[in-house]
Amino acid sequence: MTATLIFLALLMGAVVWWLLRQTFNVKPWVASAPSGAQQGVGFLAPPKVALGVLLAVITSLFALFVSAYSIRMELSDWRPLPEPGLLWFNTAILFVGSLGLQWAWRGAAREQWAAIRTGLVIGGGCALAFMAGQLIVWQGLVASGYLVASNPANSFFYVLTGLHVLHLLGGLVALARTSGHAKAGALVKTRLGVELCAVYWHFLFVVWLILFGLMLST
């Protein structure tokens, strides 16, 4: 459970630090007029905060899988499976998708619609290509006899890659909505959507790097 505990320790550390700043030297029992113009929705757009929280949840999910992986790996029946070279190519594709959305984000800040659109297309296209690539990897493995249930290493490989692809699919839904906004030329919504998608894409890329690294090294 080390991986999970490290993640949680970092998260809890951040929470405690943030809370200390909020509570240090504050006397809750003293009444005072409110300061600042904050009314209703706070100054950070709620969707951004929500994405942050969601990423913490997803990190927790993958950290737990990594923990389970490393515990299960120790047992004697573990036979590592060969990682097909195609995975390297897929990794590169995912990276390009991430870059594309970064570009769209930059474009959104400067109101360059062309950059936004291209970036969105690259991000979505690469995600689709990555998924297709993963599917081919799966087919190849199945064809050469590495079935899901024949060894725990295989089982983990399919579950982890499958789960990662599912998260990417969820991201594609958000990306489609953002593209809708971009098409309609709604700047504020597009900006927000592009930013959220870009962060999510980067996040899934990092998750993939960690998973891939883990599977390569074992």
Next chain:
Amino acid sequence: MAQVAHDAVTDADLRPFEVAEEPLYHPKTFIGKYIWSQDAKVIAIQYGITAIGIGLVALVLSILMRLQLGFPESFSLIDPANYLQFVTMHGMIMVIYLLTALFLGGFGNYLIPLMCGARDMVFPYVNMVSYWVYLAAVLILVASFFVPGGPTGAGWTLYPPQAVIGGTPGTGAGIILMLISLCVFIIGFTMGGLNYVVTVLQARTRGMTLMRLPLTVWGIFMATVLALLAFPALFVSCIMMILDRLIGTSFFMPAMLAAGEQTAYDGGSPILFQHLFWFFGHPEVYIVALPAFGIVSDVLATHARKNIFGYRMMVWAIVAIGALSFIVWAHHMYVSGMNPYFGFFFATTTLIIAVPTAIKVYNWVLTLWRGNIQLTVPMLFAIGFIFTFINGGLTGLFLGNVTVDLPLSDTYFVVAHFHMVMAVSPVLVVFGAIYHWYPKMTGRMFDETLGKIHFWMTFLGTYAIYYPMHYLGFEGVPRRYYAYGETAFMSDSAQDLNAAISIAAIIVALAQLIFIYNVIKSLFSGKEAGHNPWKATTLEWQTPHTPPRHGNFDEDELPSVYRWAYDYGVPGAEQDFIPQNVPSEEMAAARGQGETKAES
């Protein structure tokens, strides 16, 4: 259409990255208002009714179990397999589908926006979907009663290999539906949980600093954070177990013989499941306890007319308990044959977590100390909670020690302990909270006398049920047994005791009918409650309408907050309480002169 208009406004006059408040969605039809509702208060009530409804099923199951245990020869209806299925479904429903859903989905939805001074949750649509997904999870669970083989009988802990392999009841469709239902529940909860967290963080009204939040919100907030981080552990274990069961992977399943035949499984680790399950399971205890802690704090302060003792300490204790609850899980696994040093580590952390918990108990007692205690029904339940929680907490200290736990493990001592600490205690708070906020939710008062009868029957009754169980545990009576027959270690009186416990359980169950009758009857004939019958300070009692309408507060302006939630019995004040949205005289004067210095 509304979206286009909305964009037109925000594009023009907002800073680049800001997004305007979405206009509230105003439904016109009955269905839009009460069925597919996006109003957190309606969603809260939907959650509440569903949770209590399925909770009643679990209550009936517990009575069936008690009938069997108390009068083993008399009920031919229940066979051993049924008994195990009832134990399992009772435990799982009570912990997850009743308490978690009721505290977070029910009270969280109702109270967070109101207490923070928001019009609604930040993502009303997602919030609505969250409820319907929860309902789906409940229905899947209920469906497992009707499939061939019935629901799973693996115990609420669902330990493999026995949860999956033949011989345990419900290893057909039962276990699969249970695992799927849990996954669906977790997905629905995550949608709701995002809402609760972001609303507390981002949608508080002016002046509502974190350190002015009522402890109820703190408790629900921290419980939600725990749930968001801990439920993935259950999710992971469910997915892996589904795969083990359906396509024959060996994540958890070791090589084994079943009915004399070698199974296809090989090399899996049941201990791995235990780690994952309890990594979720222990925080789960606090997921139902922290909201209860918060609610009790507010109920005590309000009905003792005194500020909560040590507010900041209370907040920190909630946070500390939340953080520590992730490093105690293996105290549920002392008998799994783990390394003694691990046992030592987890016993230590378990004892450490008792410190912030004890601080909270002291602070509640000190809040009562020389308070102007009003023995209203909510207050009775809150005080009952303190007693019960201390009881259950103390037996927890015993079980936290490896050497004491080994002989007591899987006996009725454990059953007594966890019912005291995570069943009866939170349920007492649930009742207290319903009585406390009933006047706000319905605009009417409940029947006080019936409420008191309900309290005393429930409170004393649960002691009659669970106190004797400690003794049974000392005798070594094991849990999850259908019948005991003749044993060398059980005294003759143990069977009489079991019969007495069962009678008490039936009485307690019947007492809940009084509650249900009271809630329904008072809806029609309760006397008008007015806006603030308890003279409470928090914002939900200051709404212009009771019950609050969609949008909660005044049409044009959200309340501004000038003080914390505990200004009761302030020396020199006109009344014995000052609501959070009432400025002091100087502040009011400053405002009157137009010198809104603080605001500029």
